[in-house]
Amino acid sequence: MNTKLKVSEISKIYPGCVANDKVSLEFGSGKIYALLGENGAGKSTLVKILSGVVKPDEGQVFLNNESIKLNSPLDAKKNNIGMVFQHFNLFETLSVFENLSIDSDKKNEDLRVLVNDILKKYNFKIELDIPVLNLSAGQKQKVEIIRCLIRNPKVLIMDEPTSVLTEQETDDLFISLKQFSKDGILIIYITHKLKEVLSLCDEVAVMRKGKVVSVSNTIDEKIESLANKMVGENINTIKKKINNFKNSKEILKISNLNFKSDDPYETNLNNLNLSLKKGECLGIAGISGNGQNELFQILSGEIITEGTSIMFRNKEIGKLNPRERREYLMAFSPEDRISQAAVPELKIYENVALNNFKSSNFFEKGLVNEKKIKEHSKKILSNFSVNTDNVELKSQFLSGGNLQKLIIGRELITSPELLVCFNPTWGLDVGAINYIHETLIQINEQGKSSILISTDNDELLKLSDRICVIYKGKLSKIMNADTVTAEKLGILMGGGSID
Amino acid sequence: MEVQLIKIEKRNDVSRSIYFLTPVLAIFLTLFGGGIIFYILGFNPIEALKFFFITPISDLYGLSELLVKATPLCLIAIGLSFCFKSNNWNIGAEGQLIFGGIVGGGVALLFYNHDGFYVLPIIILSGAIGGILFAMIPAILKTYFNTNEILVSLMLVYVAKLLLDYLVVGPWSNPEGFNFPETRQFSESARMPILFGGLRIHAGIFITLITVFLTWLILYKTYLGFQIKVSGLSLKTAKYAGYKGKTMIIIVFMISGACAGLAGVGEITGPIGQLHRNISPDYGFTAIIVAFLGRLNPVGIIFASLIVALTYLGAETAQIFLQVPKYTGQVFQGMILFFLLGSDYLLFFKIKFLGLKKNEL
Numbered sequence: 001m002n003t004k005l006k007v008s009e010i011s012k013i014y015p016g017c018v019a020n021d022k023v024s025l026e027f028g029s030g031k032i033y034a035l036l037g038e039n040g041a042g043k044s045t046l047v048k049i050l051s052g053v054v055k056p057d058e059g060q061v062f063l064n065n066e067s068i069k070l071n072s073p074l075d076a077k078k079n080n081i082g083m084v085f086q087h088f089n090l091f092e093t094l095s096v097f098e099n100l101s102i103d104s105d106k107k108n109e110d111l112r113v114l115v116n117d118i119l120k121k122y123n124f125k126i127e128l129d130i131p132v133l134n135l136s137a138g139q140k141q142k143v144e145i146i147r148c149l150i151r152n153p154k155v156l157i158m159d160e161p162t163s164v165l166t167e168q169e170t171d172d173l174f175i176s177l178k179q180f181s182k183d184g185i186l187i188i189y190i191t192h193k194l195k196e197v198l199s200l201c202d203e204v205a206v207m208r209k210g211k212v213v214s215v216s217n218t219i220d221e222k223i224e225s226l227a228n229k230m231v232g233e234n235i236n237t238i239k240k241k242i243n244n245f246k247n248s249k250e251i252l253k254i255s256n257l258n259f260k261s262d263d264p265y266e267t268n269l270n271n272l273n274l275s276l277k278k279g280e281c282l283g284i285a286g287i288s289g290n291g292q293n294e295l296f297q298i299l300s301g302e303i304i305t306e307g308t309s310i311m312f313r314n315k316e317i318g319k320l321n322p323r324e325r326r327e328y329l330m331a332f333s334p335e336d337r338i339s340q341a342a343v344p345e346l347k348i349y350e351n352v353a354l355n356n357f358k359s360s361n362f363f364e365k366g367l368v369n370e371k372k373i374k375e376h377s378k379k380i381l382s383n384f385s386v387n388t389d390n391v392e393l394k395s396q397f398l399s400g401g402n403l404q405k406l407i408i409g410r411e412l413i414t415s416p417e418l419l420v421c422f423n424p425t426w427g428l429d430v431g432a433i434n435y436i437h438e439t440l441i442q443i444n445e446q447g448k449s450s451i452l453i454s455t456d457n458d459e460l461l462k463l464s465d466r467i468c469v470i471y472k473g474k475l476s477k478i479m480n481a482d483t484v485t486a487e488k489l490g491i492l493m494g495g496g497s498i499d
Numbered sequence: 500m501e502v503q504l505i506k507i508e509k510r511n512d513v514s515r516s517i518y519f520l521t522p523v524l525a526i527f528l529t530l531f532g533g534g535i536i537f538y539i540l541g542f543n544p545i546e547a548l549k550f551f552f553i554t555p556i557s558d559l560y561g562l563s564e565l566l567v568k569a570t571p572l573c574l575i576a577i578g579l580s581f582c583f584k585s586n587n588w589n590i591g592a593e594g595q596l597i598f599g600g601i602v603g604g605g606v607a608l609l610f611y612n613h614d615g616f617y618v619l620p621i622i623i624l625s626g627a628i629g630g631i632l633f634a635m636i637p638a639i640l641k642t643y644f645n646t647n648e649i650l651v652s653l654m655l656v657y658v659a660k661l662l663l664d665y666l667v668v669g670p671w672s673n674p675e676g677f678n679f680p681e682t683r684q685f686s687e688s689a690r691m692p693i694l695f696g697g698l699r700i701h702a703g704i705f706i707t708l709i710t711v712f713l714t715w716l717i718l719y720k721t722y723l724g725f726q727i728k729v730s731g732l733s734l735k736t737a738k739y740a741g742y743k744g745k746t747m748i749i750i751v752f753m754i755s756g757a758c759a760g761l762a763g764v765g766e767i768t769g770p771i772g773q774l775h776r777n778i779s780p781d782y783g784f785t786a787i788i789v790a791f792l793g794r795l796n797p798v799g800i801i802f803a804s805l806i807v808a809l810t811y812l813g814a815e816t817a818q819i820f821l822q823v824p825k826y827t828g829q830v831f832q833g834m835i836l837f838f839l840l841g842s843d844y845l846l847f848f849k850i851k852f853l854g855l856k857k858n859e860l
Contacts, residue, residue, distance in 0.1 A: 302738050323741025332739070340735040346728075353725065354740040363722035396512075 003029040003064060003154040003186045005050075010059030012045050019045040020056070021210040029154070029186040032177060034197040034218070036230055037207035038429040043190050046207070047157055050188075051083040052076035063154070081155045082148030086163060088140050092133040096143055099132055104150055111150070118149050122176055137287075138169035145176070156180060157188045162196060166287055167490025174200050192230070194223045206230055230430065245465065248277040251449050252418060257309040257318075259294055267291035269298070269473045276418070276451065281444050283464030283481070284453045285489050291473040292453050293335070296422045299451065300332040301325045313417065326357060331416035333407055335423045335453075337400070341407045344396035348388075348406065349377040351395050355410050376413070384409030385435070401432025408439060419443060422453040437463060457486050471495050504853035513846055519799065521846055522792050525838035526806060532834050542821060550820045551813035551831075561812065563698035567770055568811045571596070571762035571779070573804035574707040575786035577714050578758025580795040581751040584718070585727040586734060589752060591637065591652025592759040593783025594659040595630040599760025600767050601663055602629025604774040607689040607767070608671060608682060618688040623706075623764050630760015631753050633659065638752035642745040648752075656783070667774050681775035691769040703765035710758060715797040727751065759783060780811065781829075788836045807832060 005027040012020040020042045027033050037043045048054040050061065052070040060067050068079050076083065090099050097112065104111055112128070119126065124142050132140060141161060148156055158177070162170045177200065181187050189201055197204050198218055206214045206229040214229050252275065259269040269291050276282050286292055297303040298310075300322050307316040317325055322332065334340045342351040353362050353373045362373050377391040384405045388398070395403060404424060411419060424440070425433040440450060440463055453470075454460050460467055467484050469476040469492035476492050488498055533551070534544035555561045575592045582589040603626030610618045637651040664680070673683045691701035718724040730737040730747060737744060766778055789807050793800030814828025 300739065301741065321741040321743070322739060326741070334739055336735070339733055340739050343729060343732045343736050345732050350725070350728075354729065354736065356740070363725070366722050368720055368722065368725060 003184070004062075005155055005186055006062040006065075007046070007050070008060050008062065010046065010049060010056045010061070012049065012054065012056050018210045020049070020059075023059070023207075023210075023212055025205055025212060025215070027155075027186055027188060029184050030181060031202040032181050032187045032189055032200055034201035034204040035188060035190045035207065036192065036194070036197055036204055036226060038192060038230060041207040041230075042210040043207050044159070045210075047083070047159055047188075047190055050076070050081060050155075050157060052081075077151060080151060080153050081157065082151060082153035083157045084141065084144045084148060084159065084161060086160045088144055090132045090140060090143060093131055095129050095131055096126060096135070097128040099143060100128075100147055100150065103147070106150075114150060115146060118146055122179060124176075136169070137164040138166070138172065141165070141173070142176075149180075153185060155186045155188065157190070159190045160192070161189075162191070162193065164287070166494035167487065168494050170196075194226050194230075197221075197226060198223065227430075245277040245280050248279055250275055251278050251313055252276040252451075253311045255309060255311075257298065257305060259298060259303060259305065261294065267294055267473045269294055272298075272475055274468070274475060274478065276449050278417075278449055279444055279447045280465045281440070281450045281452055281463055282478070283460035283467040284451065284470055284475070285457060285460050285467060285493060286453075286455065286470035287493050288455050290470050290493075292422065292455075292470060294473070295470065296332075296334060296420065296453055299420045300330075300334070323356065326355065326414075326416075329415075329417040331355070331411035331414065331419045333404075333411050333419065333421035333424055335426065337404055337407055342395045342403060345394060347392050347394055348381070348398075349374045349391040351406070352377040352380060352391075352410050355414070357414060360414070380406065380409040380413050383413065384439075401428045401435075404428060404432065404436060408436060412439070412443065415448070417448055419448065419450045420453070421450065423455060424452070425454075425456065425459060433459075457489050460489070461486065469493055506851040506853055507848050508851060510847055510849055517846065519794060519796075521842045522794065522799070522803065522839060524842055525792070525835055528838040528842070529831060529834040532838070533831055536827075536830070537821075540823065547817070547821060551817050551827075552809060554820070555809065555812035555816045560698060563695070563700040564812055565805065565808050566700050566704055568808035569804040570701075570704045570707050570769075571766055571782045572786050572789050572808055573800055574703075574710055574762045574765070575755075575759050575783055576789035576793060576800045576804060577707075577710055577797060578755035579786055579790045580714065580718075580793075580797070580800060581727060581754045583790055584731045584795050585747060585751050586731050587638075587641075587748055587751050588649045589634065589637065589652050589755050590649050590787065591634075591654075591656050591783070592755065592786055593779060593781060594652065594656035595633045595756045595759035596763035596766075596779050596783045597656070597659040597663050598633035598763070599626040599630035599756075600763030600774065600778050601659070601666065602626055602632075603760070603764035604682065604685075604767050605666075605671070607685045608774075610689055611683060611686055614686065614688045616688070618686070619691070619768065622689055622768060623761065626764025627757045627760045630756040630758070630763065632756070634752040634756025634759070635749070638749050642748050663774065663778070664776055667776060671774065673773075679775075682773050684773050685768060689768055690772060691765065699770050701765075701769040703769050706761055706765060710761075711797045711801060718797070723750070759786075785832055788832055788839075792835060792839055807835070810835075 007023060007025050010020050010023045023046055035043045035046070045054060049056050049070065052073045052075045055071060061070060063079055070076050100115060101108055101111055106114070115128065126139055126142055132143065161173060165173060177187055191197060198221065201218050204216060204218050204221060204226065205212055206226065208230065254272055254274050257269065257272040261268055267290060274282065284295070294303065298305060301320050301324065302322060304321065305318040307319040310318040312328055312330065315328060317328060338344060356362050360376065362369055374391050378389065381389055381391065386405045386409065387402045398406065408424065425436050440452070443450060452460065452463055461481065461484065464481045466478050467481050468478040469489060471493060491498055530548060534548055537547035538544045556565050575596065579589060579592055603622045606625040607622045633655065636655060637648040640646040640651050641648045667680045667682055671682045673679065673681055691703050694700050694702065718727065726737065726742045726747060729740065730742060762782060763778065767774055771778055785807055789800060789803045792807065793803035810828045810831040814825040817823050817827055818825045
C-alpha cells in the first residue's frame with residue numbers, strides 16, 4: 001500500500017494572526033515525518049486541518065492525488081486519517097474495550113478479535129476489561145493508538161505524544177511507530193523536542209510564523225541547526241557553570257516531612273528530606289502527578305505542616321502561610337500561571353499587588369495605595385522586559401511568555417533569598433524560555449537560591465546544581481547535576497533505581 | 500434522522516458597558532413578559548403595566564412607600580454583595596433579618612417603659628448583633644466543618660421564622676392583646692424617627708445610605724476589599740497569595756448578617772412598630788435578586804432596589820385595581836431573575852450551530 005498525502009497552498013487566517021500562510025508539503029508512506037515548530041508556529045492549525053477540526057480558508061488536501069474535503073473529524077476518519085491528540089479523549093470509568101467500541105461500527109465479537117490481533121502484532125500489553133483510569137499515561141496513549149489502528153489508517157498523526165511519557169515509554173512508542181511505518185502507515189509526528197526528531201524521524205519540516213521554512217532529511221541535521229531554523233536566529237545555548245557549595249551556608253532544610261491528603265486525587269508525601277545552600281539551584285524532576293503539586297504547596301505554605309519540619313534561614317516556617325513566608329524572603333512561582341499565579345480578569349497592577357510585603361506599603365493602614373502599586377508594577381514591566389508598559393491592562397491579554405515574565409518579575413523584584421518555581425517555562429516559546437532560564441541562572445549568581453520543580457529534563461539539567469527525582473511522593477537521593485544524565489533521570493522517574 | 504449540532508463556547512472579552520446594560524435589558528424583557536401575562540389574563544397590557552409600575556409612584560405618598568420598601572432591600576443586598584463577591588453563598592439573609600428583628604424587638608420590649616435618646620441606638624445595635632450571631636452559624640460550620648453554607652443558611656431561615664412565631668404567640672405576646680399573635684407596640688423612643696409628617700419614610704434610609712457608602716469604600720479602596728475581589732475571582736490565587744480564607748468567610752458573613760439584622764430592626768422600629776409573625780415580606784430572599792440585578796455594585800444595587808421595591812408596590816395596586824393576587828409581584832421578581840440569568844448566560848457564552856448531521860444511531 002502506497003500512500004501519498006499532499007497539502008497544497010493551505011492558508012488559515014485567524015483575527016489578528018496568520019496561522020498558516022500558503023503551506024505546501026508532501027508526505028509519502030514508509031517514512032516518519034516530523035513537523036517541528038515553536039508554540040504558535042502553525043503546526044497545530046495544520047494538523048487540525050488534516051483531521052477535519054478546522055476548515056482552511058484556502059488550499060487543498062490531496063490523498064493519493066485525489067482532492068479530499070475534510071469538513072469534520074468524521075471526514076478524516078472516512079479517508080483513513082487517524083489522529084492521536086496530546087490530551088486523551090477517553091472515558092476514564094469505562095473499560096478499555098468499551099472505549100474502543102464506542103466509535104466503532106463493528107460487532108463487539110469481531111472488534112475483540114481485531115483488537116487482540118493488533119495487541120499481538122505490536123506486542124502491546126493492555127488488559128481490555130479494566131477501567132481506563134487504572135492505566136498509566138503510556139497505556140492510555142496506546143488505547144488511543146489502537147482506536148486509530150482499528151480503522152486501518154493510511155495516515156497517523158501524533159500531536160506531541162511524549163509530553164506525558166517516561167523515557168522508557170517514549171522508547172516503546174518509538175519502536176511501535178517505526179513498526180507502523182514499516183507496515184505502510186504514513187506517520188506525521190508533531191513536536192518541539194529536537195532530540196526526538198533526530199532519533200525517530202526521516203524527514204523534518206520546520207514551521208515558523210505560519211510558514212514552512214525548511215524541509216530536509218534528518219540525517220543532514222543537528223540539534224543546533226534545527227533549533228536555529230525553528231527560532232530563526234542564532235540562539236546561544238546557555239549552560240550553567242556548576243558550582244561547588246561545600247562552604248556555603250545552608251538556607252533551607254526539610255526534615256522527615258510527611259503529608260497525608262484527605263483527597264484521593266492528591267499524592268501523599270513520605271518522609272521528605274532535603275537541604276539547600278545559598279546560591280544553589282536544586283532541581284526536582286518527575287512525571288507530573290507524582291507529588292510535585294503537593295511539594296510546591298508545602299514549600300509555599302498553601303499546605304501548612306509542623307513548624308519544625310521546614311527550617312528557612314534558621315527559622316521554623318512550617319506553620320506560616322504564603323504571605324508570612326514572603327516576609328521571610330521566600331518567593332513562589334506556581335505551575336498554573338493563568339489561574340493561580342495571576343487572575344486573568346485583574347489588571348496587571350492588581351496582579352502585582354498579590355505579592356504583598358509589609359515593607360512594600362501597597363496597603364497602608366488597610367487602604368489600597370494605588371499609586372505605589374502602579375509605580376512598582378511599571379518597574380517590573382521594564383526590568384523584566386514585559387512587552388507592555390500599560391499597568392491597567394488586564395493580564396488575560398498578555399501572552400504566556402509575557403505573563404510568566406510578569407510573575408517571575410513580581411516574585412524577584414523584592415530580592416528574595418529563595419525562589420521556588422514549578423514548571424516555569426511550560427508552554428512558552430523558545431525566546432521566553434531562554435529569558436526565564438537566564439533570569440534563573442542570574443539569581444543563583446547573585447547568591448540567591450532556587451528550587452526548580454520541573455517535568456522538563458533538559459531544563460533541569462541545564463539549570464540545576466543538584467537534582468533529585470520525585471516518584472509517588474518520595475524523593476530520590478539528591479545527585480550532583482554533572483553526574484546526572486537524561487537516561488538516569490528517566491529510569492528514576494519511571495520508578496526504577498540506579499546505583 | 501437529522502439533528503442540529505450545537506456547541507456552547509465561552510466568550511473571552513465581555514465589554515463592561517454591556518455587562519451593566521444587561522440588567523436593563525432583563526427589566527425590559529420582564530415588562531414584556533408581564534404584558535403577555537396580563538394579556539392572557541384578559542387585561543389591556545399597557546393599562547395593566549401602568550397600574551403596576553406608574554400608578555404606585557405617581558404621588559408623594561407612593562414615592563415614600565417606594566423608599567420604605569427599597570430601604571431594607573438595598574441594605575440586605577449590599578451586605579450580601581460582600582458574600583457573593585467572595586464566593587460565599589449566604590442564602591439565609593431572611594433568617595438573619597428575622598433574628599435581628601427578634602433580638603432588636605426583645606430589647607425594645609425590655610425598654611418598654613423607658614424614654615431617652617439612648618434607647619433606639621441600643622435597639623439598632625442589638626439588631627445588628629442578632630443578625631451577626633445568626634450569620635455566624637453557617638460561617639463557623641463552613642470554616643470548621645466544611646458544611647455547605649447554602650443549605651445551612653437557607654434552613655436556618657425556617658428556624659428563625661418558627662422562633663419568631665413561638666415568641667409572638669407565647670412568651671412575648673401582648674398581655675392586653677386579646678391573644679393576637681403580636682407583641683406590645685414599642686414605645687415612642689424605640690421607633691425610627693419619621694422624616695416627613697404623614698409619610699412612612701423613616702431614618703432607616705440613612706443607615707442604608709451610609710452602609711452603601713462604606714461598602715463602596717471597603718470594596719474598592721481597602722485591602723479587605725481587594726482580598727474579597729481576588730477570592731471571588733480565584734480561590735486558588737487567594738490561597739497562593741496567603742489570604743486567610745477562614746477569617747474572610749467569617750468577616751463577610753458578619754457584614755451581611757449585620758446588614759440583614761439592621762434591615763430587620765429597621766422594619767420593626769420603623770413602619771411596623773412591634774413584632775408579629777410577618778415582619779418581612781421575604782425581603783431577605785428578594786434581596787438576592789437585588790444584589791445580582793445591581794451587579795454586586797453599590798450604585799447598581801441602589802437602582803436595583805428601587806426597581807424591585809416597585810414590584811412590591813405594583814402588586815398592591817394591581818390587587819386593588821385589577822383584582823389580581825398580590826403574588827403577581829413575586830412573579831415579576833421571578834421574571835427579572837430569570838431574564839437576568841438568561842441574558843447573562845448569552846453574555847458569557849455563545850451558542851454555535853454546527854449544522855445538520857445525520858444521526859447514525
